[in-house]
Structures are given as structure tokens and as C-alpha cells.
Amino acid sequence: MTSFQATLDDEEGIAEELAASQREISIAEFFEKNKHMLGFDSGARGMVTAVKEAVDNALDAAEESGILPDIYVEIREVGDYYQLIVEDNGPGITKEQVPKVFGKLLYGSRFHAREQSRGQQGIGISAAVLYSQLTSGKPAKITSRTKGDAEAQQFELTIDTDTNEPVIESERTVSWDRSHGTRIKLEMEANMRARSQLHDYIEHTAIVNPHARVELKEPKEHFKFERADGAELPEETEEIRPHPHGVELGTLMKMLTATESHSVSGFLQEEFTRVGRKTADDILDAFRDRHYGRELAWSPPVEHDQERSLEAVVTDAVSNKSVADTEAFVEEVASALRDAGDVTYTELEALVADVAESVGEDTGTTFGDTVQENVVDALWDLLTESRADDLFSHVDAATTTQKDDATVRGLAERIAEKFGEDTPRDRLTYDELKRFVVRAAETTEEVDDVTVGETARENVTEELWERAARPVDEDVPRVREVADDRDTASELLNAMSSVDVISPPTGCLSPIKSDLLEAGLKKEVDADFYAASTRDADVHGGDPFIVEAGIAYGGELQDGQVDLLRFANRVPLVYQRGACATTQVIKDIGWRNYGLDQSGGSGMPSGPCVIMVHVASTNVPFTSESKDALASVPEIEDEIELAVREAARELKSFLNERESRRKRRQKQNVIADILPKMATKVSEMTGREQLNVDDSLARIMNNVLVERRRDGDTVQVVVENHGSKAADLDVTDIVSVEPESLSAGTVVEMDGEWFVKWSPSVSGGDEAVLSYDVTDFEETDFDLSVKGVADERLTVNR
């Protein structure tokens, strides 16, 4: 066989030969060969992915139509194959759409919408159809009924992989007991080896979608996750326009080409969210700076250093005018310039034009364009001769006093040298100015053997940009010009990201919210501690996103590696944990600081703990079309870290508190053991009655001591606070006779018992006495209980 390589050198027409074998590849054909990209790598995985695609769609569709989702999933073993049935109570799909939705890859309603939804690409369910037809050779059977239709439509269809078009094998009308909804039946070569992932997916879907009812019946098990009581649909989301931060250059250019606006200001306000007139103006200023640069302003040289006075320079530049008129003009220009202090080239032009006009009016002589140009040029030459002097003042102001005058002068002169013919009007962008400063600093370091560090370079550039340079007064290019030039578009993009723009509206997002997140965790795991946090919205690539995190710890949770539950747009992610940005962020956090073990100080922490992370966005960046793992996007990673740390801080307080309680209990046990023995010994030795040690114990442990004392038939409940902080208590004494002369508090009778209640607040080191009288102390029963102080800080002496 002759390879192309062998013949490449010696034969002509090889390109034509190659061309003969080149042809368009349909998307369906491509995915037929690359099933793994869509999550259909194996029979086990294929089943989970197919369930996930169908259930995600069912949830999306029902929610969008304001219907509380009711989803039934059934997996049946049929000979060598498996049948998957997913049924929903959603809005149904119209007869015209069914073939395209299921029989054409990349057909969907969500790809172009900037709104949070589970589906994004319009490929999921048709990929499941493709997988089933490839592995079983059977068509997909779809039944769908839309609201108000008397009957349902049923299709059997396949995908023509050559054309990526649906092939309808049969079509009929059937009766269906559901008033609206969709039922999908797919047959595929699969297995149940990924049963636990399938269960996880369904169970975790139920956790983050408490408003949905989800049922799974598979060959071995049958689960029903009922809708949480009172759970409502997530708030309706709205579509939004992109946010100006983080849009990519290609996208911006595409938007510039497509917009109907002619001005950049209009374009920004029309096409982006959160851009009003004021923000658009700020962006235009920043764009102008980047596109035109700024002009440096210089002051006239100090008079005594000057070889020729300002007046002499102007006089020389004016010709053919009477002496008196020239003098009047010269005097005006010189004084206006001295008043101005420093001017840019443009300002100098305006200044000379103004003087020419006013002196012209006064004298009746015209100081026309040529004269004005000559005067401007001559003065500009004069001003720019002494750039180094102005630069000296600026460099001096921007650097520390440690830099001696010679260094500052050297740096100023070297910056001044960079200006010249290459910088007409001394106009520079920030980056160009920075380059001048950096190059001058490098030369100064080499020649003068001094250090001009990064901070000094930045400070000098900043000082010059803000104080010596002035924005130019020119219109920014029109949309068309920006669209046609990549560099200009890039300047606009840069300007857009440099300006503060308020965060995007979050109405397009539907976070779970921290209380539901915590409730979801409580439903799933029986733990001692729960915490959750929801961050404010941020932006990536023009798309808003919100990160939420939850932590559960202790209780029934098993020790070992922490279990990480990942969610994106309320969809549990069950595969590719290692490749997910979420996992990486968790591994990079120093968990020992938060009280969890972490071998080597990095990596997955361990402990009886579950960490849950949810990223909600109008466009979740996944590592691949199979939507298993989040891609590493710095803005999202930062927010994941902050959300997890917020919840982890609560975990840390809980663990610290628990540890200090443990130590306290240990100490108390030791003291409680020793003190009575000591009291016995003392009483034996002194022959005196043995002391009650509770009081001493409370004092040693800084405890709150609540003690009943008797004074005849008066009952006293004494609260001694030996701690340093105030204690707010609820003290209840249940008494078998009616109490009288109650000090504050309330009394309620129930079934022959009297509940005496006080709520004293006792400052650290203070005591409160609560009292009442009874008719006969000896004949009365009491039952004292105290709330408001942790058990280990409380001693109750009944």
C-alpha cells in the first residue's frame, strides 16, 4: 500500500487526491464515534447519563411552565437489553417539535438563552436516543401530550447520522391518562454496574429539588422521593443580556457586528446588562484612553534658565503684522500660558486660537491659521525642551525620600529622552508610558547603580498618568470601525473590564439558598452540625453565577475521606470528581485550620463530614459536553473557596466549642471526684460537719450555680453566676402546692401542679434570688429545672 507520505515528495496533485477523500462530517456522525464526550462511554455509564438527560429535561420543562414536577423513572431488563422509561407531568412537546427535539443533535431551546437551566446545549436527549439506537437498533418511542389536547401523539423515531435529521418510523395518536406531559422509552445495551451512581444522582436530585416528586423503579430497588411539605417552585428566572465583565474578544466582535446601534455608547447600553448612560460614559473614557492615549502637559521653562523669553519665541513666530498688534498678541499669549501653568499640545492649540481671536477682534488684524501653527510649534518646542524639569517634580513626588536628587533627575531625564518624533503631540497610552518608565528605570539602575523597584516604577507611571497626562477630547470610533478592527475591539474590551459595573441582576439565577441547602443536607444526612452559605452573584465570561456551599459534620456520618457533593444548576454531578474544579478548590484549602484532618496539609480532608457545593449560572463552564465536571475558571474557583470557607468557619467554631466543652467536662469530672474526698478528710480531721462542695465546684469551674435554699416556709432559688459573661436563664420550679408571695416571675397551674417561671439575667460575678412562700415546706414537692446555660457550665443543687 502506498502511503501519502511516501508519495508526497514525488507526485504532483496530492492535494487533489486528498481533497477527493475530504467531506463534511455531520454532528451526529461525529458523536456516534465520540460517544464518551457526551457521557456514553460504557453501558453502565450510558444508563446513568440517559436517565440524567431525561430527568434534567423533565425538571426544566415543568419548572419553566410553573408545574411542580412529578417524574417517574423505570428501568426494565428485557433479554439482553435494558429499557429506560422516563415520564413527566411537564407541558408536553408539540407534534411538530418532537422529531427535532429527539431526532436531531444540537436542537434545543436553551443554547441562546442567558438564563439558568439544567440543559444548555441542546444535545442531551438526542444523544441518548442516538446511543440507544446504536446499541439496540431500536427506535426511541416518545409519547407527548400538550395541555388542552384531547389525545397524545406517539412517535417512533431514529436519527439519520449522515444528515443529523430525524427519521420517523411511525406516528400515531393515542389516549393517555396524563393531561399533559412527556414519556420517553429507550432501549439500550446497558448494565446496572453504576447502580450506586444512579441512586446518588436521583437521591441528590431530590435533595436540591425539594419541590419535585421523583420515583425510581429499577430491577432491584424502588425509591420514592416525595415532594417536601409546602415546597414551592424555585423563583422564576428571567433572561438577561451579558454583563460587560469577562466577555471574550470573539464574542464582543460578534456582538459588534450584529448590533443595530451605531454608536459605541448605544451598543453598550443596548446589548449589555447593568450599563446605563453613566457607566457607558465611564467605559467610553477608558476606551478613549486606550485608543488615543493621553497627552502629556508641560510647563514653560523657568524664566531665568531660559535663553529666550516666551515673548521672544512668540514674536519670532509671528510675521507680517504691525509691531503694535504683534506686541498685543505676544503679551496675551505669554500671559495666558503663564496662567495655565502647564498645557498639552491640544490645549496649546486652543489657547493660541483663543488669543488670536480675541486680539484679532481688538486690533482688527487677523492672526490666521499659519501664524497660529507657527506660534504653536515654536512654543511646543520651547515647552518640550524642558520636559525633564516637569518630570523631575513628578518623579520626586512619586518616589520615596530615600531616592537622592541625582537618581530622581537621572530617571526624569531618561524618561524625557523617550519622547520625540515617535510620540507626536506627546500622546501615549498607559502601557506606552509604563514602558518609558520601565526602560528609564532599567537604565538608571544599570548606570547609577541604584534600585528603582517595581513599586517605584508603578508609582511614577501612575503619577504621570493621573497628573501630567490629560484625556484627549475626541470622539471614540463608531461601532462599525470597532467591529472591523481587532485591536480597537480589544481596546474596548479592556476598557469594559477596567470600569466598575454593578453585579448582574440575579433574577436569571435560581440558587438553592442557604436555608434550603441546610434543610436538604438535614434530610440527607443525620449529623450533629450543619452550616450553609450563599455568596453574592459574580460574573465569568459575561455570565453571572452564584456559588453556595454547605457542610454537615458528625452524627451518623462515617469517619474517613470527606464526602464531596457537587451540583451545577441543581443537577448533581456524579462522575469525574477528580477532574472537577470544585474538588481542586477543596483540596487546596488548609482544612486543619478548620478542625478537619488533612494528611500532609493538603488534599481531600478527612472526618465524618459532607461538603456540598452548588454553582448556579446562566452558563456553567463544564470540562466537556457530558457535563460531569466544572472547568477551572478562576472567578468561579475563588467564589467556591469563599463559600466553602464561610461554612467552614462555622464548623471551626462548632468544633472549638465542642473541644472546650470536652476539656471542661474532663476537668470538672476530676475536680468533682477530688473535692468530696477532700471535704470528707477535712471533716474527719477537724471533727466538723462536712461541707457541701457544689458551691466551691461552681466557683472553681466558673459555673452558674442554681441552688434551692429554705428560710422557714420561704423557698429561695439562688442563682450565682461565677463566670465572666452574663447568663440569661429560664428557671422553672414545679411545686405541688400553690405558691404565694412570688418574687417577680409567673405561675401557672396545670393538673394540680404549679409551674413557677423566672427569666433572670445575671451578670458575671452577680447573684439573683428568686423566692416564693409555701404553706408547709416539709409537705411540698419541688422539681427545679434550668435552661439557657450549657450543661457543663451549670450546677443545679435541688
Ligand SMILES: Nc1ncnc2c1ncn2[C@@H]1O[C@H](COP(=O)(O)OP(=O)(O)OP(=O)(O)O)[C@@H](O)[C@H]1O
Ligand atoms: N421532557 C421534556 N418536556 C418538554 N420539553 C423538552 C423535554 N425534553 C426536552 N425538551 C426540549 O427539547 C430541547 C432539547 O433537549 P436536549 O436534552 O437535547 O437539550 P438541552 O436540555 O436544551 O441541553 P443539554 O444538551 O445541555 O442537555 C430542550 O431544550 C427543551 O426545549
